[in-house]
Amino acid sequence: MATxxxxxxxxxxxxxxxxxxxxxxxxxxxxxxxxGQRRIRMSQTQAEKFYEVHKERPxxxxxxSFMTSGPVVVQVLEGENAVAKYREVMGxxxxxxxxxxTIRKKFAESVGExxxxxxxxxxxxxxEIAQFFQDSDIVG
Ligand code: ADP
Ligand code: MG
Numbered sequence: 001m002a003t004x005x006x007x008x009x010x011x012x013x014x015x016x017x018x019x020x021x022x023x024x025x026x027x028x029x030x031x032x033x034x035x036g037q038r039r040i041r042m043s044q045t046q047a048e049k050f051y052e053v054h055k056e057r058p059x060x061x062x063x064x065s066f067m068t069s070g071p072v073v074v075q076v077l078e079g080e081n082a083v084a085k086y087r088e089v090m091g092x093x094x095x096x097x098x099x100x101x102t103i104r105k106k107f108a109e110s111v112g113e114x115x116x117x118x119x120x121x122x123x124x125x126x127x128e129i130a131q132f133f134q135d136s137d138i139v140g
Pocket of ligand 1: 062120
């Protein structure tokens with residue numbers, strides 16, 4: 001299988017609790033390589049664009065306000081089957097349903113403040129990476 005890239009965000013609940021390193025350790029232990037990483041403050045416009053697919057959902061406003069409430073760490077992860085692998089490592093959206101050993105089971109506080117984002121397809125990974133990274137800032 002070919003090496004693939006996915007897009008990850010360590011959300012504001014992770015940076016607020018100083019969990020950047022702890023989450024990265026789980027990512028690296030799973031065999032995913034962090035080939036791009038930057039700590040940013042997401043603007044309202046960026047968050048609305050990023051989560052556009054959810055704009056009709058009742059939690060959209062809450063989600064945008066949470067994602068802009070503190071710093072986030074945007075990342076590009078690389079590895080075999082990286083998109084599906086990272087979804088597995090993250091665990092279910094709702095931490096109450098997340099499997100043992102997953103990032104959300106270990107760290108997430110609620111279905112909204114759930115510590116990490118990961119792309120749900122290879123096509124979306126490309127779009128999401130392009131929103132936050134230039135090619136020259138990804139070093140594989
Ligand atoms: P995932 O992040 O697992 O791909 P979704 O794409 O369904 O999940 O939702 C995007 C994000 O929106 C979630 O990670 C979470 O932060 C937030 N979210 C999803 N469902 C809810 C909900 N019922 N209430 C509040 N926030 C939610
Ligand atoms: Mg999603």
